[in-house]
Every structure is written in C-alpha cells, then in structure tokens.
Amino acid sequence: MSSSKLLKGSLAIIVLRLLEEQEKMYGYEITQKVKELTAGEFKITEGALYPTLHKLEAEGYLTTETQLVDGRVRKYYSLTKEGNAEAKAKVSELEEFILSLQKVLNPKLGTL
Amino acid sequence: MSSSKLLKGSLAIIVLRLLEEQEKMYGYEITQKVKELTAGEFKITEGALYPTLHKLEAEGYLTTETQLVDGRVRKYYSLTKEGNAEAKAKVSELEEFILSLQKVLNPKLGTL
DNA sequence: TCTTATACATAAGAAAATTAGGTATACTTT
DNA sequence: AAAGTATACCTAATTTTCTTATGTATAAGA
Structure with missing residues (x-):
C-alpha cells in the first residue's frame, strides 16, 4: 500500500472490510475500489496485495473462484x-486503535 | 509498540508529537506518557522505542541532553x-491517512 | 533479600511493506 | 501495424519496523 508507508497490518483489514460490503471481489478490483474510495490517496501495490490475499486464503478466511x-x-x-x-474482529480492533492513536495525537480532546 | 501490532511508522510520529507538547522528554517517560494517554492500550516496547529515538536523532530531528x-x-x-x-508534517500526514482509512472502513459516510 | 520500578541499550528474528521484475490479453492511439 | 495503456495475475529481493529476548545498572518497597 502506498500513501507514504503508514499502517502495517491494515491492508488485510481493508480487504476483509471490502468483502463484507461486497460478496465477491478480485484483486485488481480491490485496488481500484480502494483508489476510488480514497480519491486516489491509497494505492494498493500488487506486491502487497497478492501475498496478503494468499495469506488470508491460507488462513481460511477467504475462498477463491476463478x-x-x-x-x-x-x-x-x-x-x-x-x-x-x-x-x-479486526475492523473493530483497528477502530479502537485509531481512537487510541487520536488520544496521543490530540491529548487535549481527552476521552471524547 | 504493542496493542496488536497495528501501525507501522506511527511510533516515530507519536514521539515527535509528544515532544511538540512537552519540550523535553526521556525514553522511559515517553513509554509512561503513552500508556497514560491511552489508558494502557498502547505499550511502547523499549526494543522499538530506543532505536526509533536514535534514528530520529541521527536524522537531525532530535537533540539529546543527559x-x-x-x-x-x-x-x-x-x-x-x-x-x-x-x-x-508527519502528524498531518498521519491524520490524513486516518481519514482515508475511515473512508475505506466506512464507505457509507463518504467524505464526511 | 528479592522483586518491582526506573532507565538505558542492543541483537535476532518476524512481519509487512516497497520496488522491481515477469507473464498475458484487450483496447486505444499513432 | 506498432506501441502504449489498461486489465489481470504472480513472485523475489530488499527494506523498514516491529516483537522478543537479553544485558547492564540503580532505587525503592515488600
């Protein structure tokens, strides 16, 4: 994933999230969907995406159909x-992570 | 950093952000401050923190005083x-990243 | 005395990305 | 017709950043 090498495990979570919304997706479609949703801010690289998809499949979280x-x-x-x-599970974990991160980035806001 | 291995380059940004708020901090203090701000959700590990501090210093972003x-x-x-x-720069980059991420996690909300 | 807290540090390994390369078909432009 | 762009998959080498483990040392508390 591009957009300046931020997040680490978020790509797998993004994939899982998109497949919650849309029953079936193929790799290239995922890259385009993410680009579209973020107005070009995220560019999923193939070198990151395909190994991630294969890993998720190997872990039993995804099935494929050619x-x-x-x-x-x-x-x-x-x-x-x-x-x-x-x-x-992963999406709510990431959302909680973002909340915690915001507490550090903007301590003034407190628990809000 | 703990809390389930999320973010990648965020530790350096957290350090920079804390030092914007507080003129001087030492390593151990940073670990405690982050733990406090996140109510224990983030636990900065020393193996991650010290190399990060050394790198930021080597890059000329931090100075030290013993x-x-x-x-x-x-x-x-x-x-x-x-x-x-x-x-x-890095904090706003991360904030924009989070916004983009939320667009993917919650496409229904659109640009909001 | 032993454990916990404070305070620094490094090294081996794992995880996940980037970068670069490869194959192949379809469509568009020159 | 040739060349470039878009579609569509894939892997490998390298880099970055983390975890885990280990080491040193002092102070405080049980």
Missing part, C-alpha cells in the same frame, strides 16, 4: 464464515 | 528546528 472474463482470468475472493468473524 | 537524576541516568530528547517541521 472465472474467465473477456479472455482474461479473474480470481474472485469471498469471505468464509471464519473470514466474516475475522473481519468484524 | 542528566543524572537520583543516581540514574536520563537522556532527554528535544525537537530541533527540523524536528519541529517534521512533527507538523
């Missing part, structure tokens, strides 16, 4: 049952 | 002029 569309291969990913649970 | 307090050595860090600029 289709041939317009002469090109597409590998669609979907959440498994465990993937669904993992998505919920 | 004091002996109660028979123990303390190494105080302060922002240089460049460190001050870097702090501002």
Whole structure:
C-alpha cells in the first residue's frame, strides 16, 4: 500500500472490510475500489496485495473462484464464515486503535 | 509498540508529537506518557522505542541532553528546528491517512 | 533479600511493506 | 501495424519496523 508507508497490518483489514460490503471481489478490483474510495490517496501495490490475499486464503478466511472474463482470468475472493468473524474482529480492533492513536495525537480532546 | 501490532511508522510520529507538547522528554517517560494517554492500550516496547529515538536523532530531528537524576541516568530528547517541521508534517500526514482509512472502513459516510 | 520500578541499550528474528521484475490479453492511439 | 495503456495475475529481493529476548545498572518497597 502506498500513501507514504503508514499502517502495517491494515491492508488485510481493508480487504476483509471490502468483502463484507461486497460478496465477491478480485484483486485488481480491490485496488481500484480502494483508489476510488480514497480519491486516489491509497494505492494498493500488487506486491502487497497478492501475498496478503494468499495469506488470508491460507488462513481460511477467504475462498477463491476463478472465472474467465473477456479472455482474461479473474480470481474472485469471498469471505468464509471464519473470514466474516475475522473481519468484524479486526475492523473493530483497528477502530479502537485509531481512537487510541487520536488520544496521543490530540491529548487535549481527552476521552471524547 | 504493542496493542496488536497495528501501525507501522506511527511510533516515530507519536514521539515527535509528544515532544511538540512537552519540550523535553526521556525514553522511559515517553513509554509512561503513552500508556497514560491511552489508558494502557498502547505499550511502547523499549526494543522499538530506543532505536526509533536514535534514528530520529541521527536524522537531525532530535537533540539529546543527559542528566543524572537520583543516581540514574536520563537522556532527554528535544525537537530541533527540523524536528519541529517534521512533527507538523508527519502528524498531518498521519491524520490524513486516518481519514482515508475511515473512508475505506466506512464507505457509507463518504467524505464526511 | 528479592522483586518491582526506573532507565538505558542492543541483537535476532518476524512481519509487512516497497520496488522491481515477469507473464498475458484487450483496447486505444499513432 | 506498432506501441502504449489498461486489465489481470504472480513472485523475489530488499527494506523498514516491529516483537522478543537479553544485558547492564540503580532505587525503592515488600
């Protein structure tokens, strides 16, 4: 992921989150969706995305289904049952993390 | 940093941010301050903190000053002029990053 | 005396990214 | 027709940043 090498484990969480919204997505589609949602601020690099997808699949959170569309291969990913649970868990973990981070970045605001 | 291995380059930014608020801080103090601000959610590990401080110093963003307090050595860090600029830059970069991230995590909210 | 807190530090390893490369098809532009 | 861009997958080397483990040392509390 681009946008100046911030976050670490957030790419996997982003993938899980997108697949919560949309039943099936393929790799390239994910890169485009993220670019669109962030108005070009996040550019998911393939070197980061594909290993992440493979890892999530190996962990049992995603299943794949290959289709041939317009002469090109597409590998669609979907959440498994465990993937669904993992998505919920990881997303709220990240949201809590962001809240804590904001407490450090803006201590004046306190618990707000 | 603990709290489930999220963020990547955020530790350096946290350090810079804290030193914007407080003129001088030493390593151990930083770990305690972060723990306090996040109600124990972030635990800065020494293995992450000290190399980060040394790197920021090597990059010219921090200067040090050693004091002996109660028979123990303390190494105080302060922002240089460049460190001050870097702090501002990195903090807003991180804030923008968080905004983008939230757009992905919660696409329904749009630009809000 | 032993444990905890304070205070610094480094080194080995793991995790996750970047960068760079590779293959291949379809569409658009020159 | 050729060349470039978009689509679509993939891996490998390297870098960055973290965790975990370890080491040194003093002060305070049980």
